[in-house]
């Protein structure tokens with residue numbers, strides 16, 4: 052696949068604790084693409100709400116999703132590739148990010164509630180309480196085939212998950 056055929060943006064999506072930051076950073080290193088954590092686009096009030104153990108509403112998420120969509124549009128205009136971690140739990144949220152462009156692909160990190168809960172319990176220094184995982188799964192609408200997601204199992208070492216994503220993108224060989 053020629054570089055020009057590659058998506059401008061890969062959105063690493065999935066519930067809290069599914070590994071978006073970990074996989075996004077590793078994928079960025081392998082592709083030589085910039086990685087951005089969607090959490091840094093949250094208004095402070097959203098982070099405060101989640102830290103206090105309350106799930107966000109659609110209304111809370113709208114400005115955050117729009118800020119990430121704006122960043123994707125900025126990268127497109129600049130001709131840059133970008134990888135962005137964003138839970139993007141609902142189809143309507145992903146529609147905001149994709150904004151009708153076929154050069155934005157979802158990478159869906161799929162895993163069991165038990166595995167993700169265990170990883171969240173052992174994670175240090177993150178604002179997201181493990182108690183919000185149930186609401187994340189309740190909100191999750193897994194991407195349908197029509198969204199052409201790259202779906203990967205997270206029950207594997209990080210390097211193997213990155214290999215799986217690269218294979219599905221038709222970038223078979225390892226890059227530095």
Ligand SMILES: Nc1ncnc2c1ncn2[C@@H]1O[C@H](COP(=O)(O)OP(=O)(O)OP(=O)(O)O)[C@@H](O)[C@H]1O
Nearest residue numbers: 066067068069070071072073170174179207208209
């Ligand atoms: N493939 C993996 N194998 C083992 N541990 C992993 C793997 N992927 C991620 N982890 C660990 O699981 C925890 C959650 O990962 P991470 O913080 O990347 O998730 P996230 O989806 O970005 O979370 P959030 O949305 O809450 O920011 C971290 O402690 C991370 O080190």
Ligand SMILES: O=C(O)[C@H](O)[C@@H](O)[C@H](O)[C@H](O)CO
Nearest residue numbers: 066067068090107112138179
């Ligand atoms: O839509 C949401 O509920 C939020 O985006 C969460 O998913 C958090 O941002 C993230 O998971 C915690 O880091």
